[in-house]
Amino acid sequence: MLKVGLVTIGNELLSGFTVDTNSSWIGQSLIESGARISWHLTVRDDFDQIKIALDSVPKYCKALLITGGLGPTHDDITQETIFEYYGIKPVFDEEYWKLLTSKMKLRGRTLPNINKNQAIVPETGKGNVIPNKIGSARGIHIFNNDIDVFVMPGVPKEMKNMMKHTVLPWIYNKTNSKIYVNTIRTTGIMESSLAEKVGDIIQSSENTEIAFLPQFTGVDIRIISSDRVNMEKAQKSINKRVGKKYIYGTDSDSLENVVGQMLLERNLTLSTAESCTGGLLGHRLTNTPGSSSYYLGGVNSYSNEMKINVINVKKTTLDKYGAVSKEVSIEMSRGVRDLLKSDLALSITGVAGPGGGTKKKPVGLVYITLIHNEVLKTKEFIFFKDRLINKKLSSQVALNMIRNYLLND
């Protein structure tokens, strides 16, 4: 794999007020082109600091990516420093400056002289500008003897655009190799159980790296290989071993999209009755464009009165079993289904926390019911002490319940 160095420049990154998401994006996109970040340094917007950074780039790096500090203000000293460091004469690009100023004129504004540095290019033979299809600050590609240097803005959209159109094609041309990356998304199974199930597949897969990426709502299994056949073999074996009960998709699939697609294919409609999740399930379902074709709506029946008056939960059931009970969850699902005349309905009731728990009904206790015609599936869960995690997990489990039901239907 081609080894690449990365220097990110910016006080905001070091002070922690900006989380550096550029670097992870760059890291991932390089891998698929057969390269990887081997060394990543973050320094302040400061002449000396940037020079120290450039001095310490390891010799094994054959390309160096630099982001940040290319804007027009006094903080933006990256360009000047880079030119000085590599001994390159800056040339003023009259044409580009005319273009920039005329663009601004069209908007009825004058471009301040401070923007002139955005029209600076390297002297001929020492480098190229990298076009910016989105903003006004162009990037620079410097040809150095040992290393090619790519300087880009820190604005994510502009950086990504330059990566896609200039840097990644250059890298791909160097490596001439393609790395295959695939992610299998699971939910409802713990990392350790997954490890037990597929441990031998990980052991026996050649030239293939398999890793678990656990989150609260599920575990992703990432497969990286330089060989498409090996990669597909590993993926197939894992799919077979783990099964559709837990695997809901690949790569950037979301559970709500997958469920939506299944409802659409089966021509079924859904409604929701939420208590402790307060609307999160509906929010997730409607994140999918076109969800109005199958999601008829729902109620956030947060109060008992609303449960009784709107979705017909019986007062006697509430009195006898309490709002967080299997019985109430069943009546909630039936009630909203009948109210909205949907084919299926999902209901969630629970103690989200941090308060409101009792010995018999602790924080984290959640009941979820799925109803479809005469079919009724209710499950009890005991999640965690954290309100937001409990809400997230409840919505995730509810979506996976309906997915599994539709799979086997």
Place this chain on the structure above:
Amino acid sequence: MLKVGLVTIGNELLSGFTVDTNSSWIGQSLIESGARISWHLTVRDDFDQIKIALDSVPKYCKALLITGGLGPTHDDITQETIFEYYGIKPVFDEEYWKLLTSKMKLRGRTLPNINKNQAIVPETGKGNVIPNKIGSARGIHIFNNDIDVFVMPGVPKEMKNMMKHTVLPWIYNKTNSKIYVNTIRTTGIMESSLAEKVGDIIQSSENTEIAFLPQFTGVDIRIISSDRVNMEKAQKSINKRVGKKYIYGTDSDSLENVVGQMLLERNLTLSTAESCTGGLLGHRLTNTPGSSSYYLGGVNSYSNEMKINVINVKKTTLDKYGAVSKEVSIEMSRGVRDLLKSDLALSITGVAGPGGGTKKKPVGLVYITLIHNEVLKTKEFIFFKDRLINKKLSSQVALNMIRNYLLND
């Protein structure tokens, strides 16, 4: 300010499959103790790479923080490398090993020998262990001539615990200075308008750094100063100039918490009727513990049928004006208020996108209505083309509408 170096170790960080949130947390917490990260390097889990990293730490760093690679597996080579690099003899801590094994015995399991490295400590006089109150891997504090080195696990909870109890107190003891950081949270006003309003305050504030942190849902104004009086002066001036119409809180305040508190103080109840946001407003309102005291619930009236049958929107209004209209938004708010008998109600209807837009009703068109007794406030917005951003913005604007209404009520 005391200059601190940071080395984060981990292939996952470089490949981009893990976003490095540890570093931003460390960066922020150092600032408040009068120190700052001046140099941050990320390298792979590899002997040579870690040594190269340690070689390149700038001389001006008086403390070095290292995270990652302290677990029990073959990848976890940080400890061994650090001991070798600084010429420190590893000593096996019999006592701690007994403690670890007996703990595991209590859970009916045996601790594998691979965990023995977690009982290694530096020879006397060369360093201390840093206690781990959460996990089993302890940290190491090495006393070197020029620099104090703190090695911690990469697991965020364990790292944060060690920072709080060991590293930050050590740094505070060195700097003996406190830096004041305060964030003013605004919504409903653009960064450029804010800059115009408070530009002269930024210019005239002594020893005080003021920065804008724009997000889609609002702009945070961050004030950093070594002087409490200057900081409070700047904060007061900004508060006065920008006003409560836009400022909803400080630091980690959320708009939904602030609104909840206001409803609670005024002993008022709220219900919601959501169309394009699909439950997000209810979800946000119920993220606040204790929200059941004022939030009675809501409906996600996604379909026209639900609007008509559940919250009494007139079919003639839908036919005449369409679901995304001022008129329907008013009937939605009135309908849900009457259904749930709440004091106030908020309704949202709009075209979230990416599809569903027309020339007359483009993607991003949203109507929001607040109703309270005879008071009726409706606003029309044209947001963006992105579905998720439109949902977020709609819920934010709705919450700010009720906040402003209660402020002036």
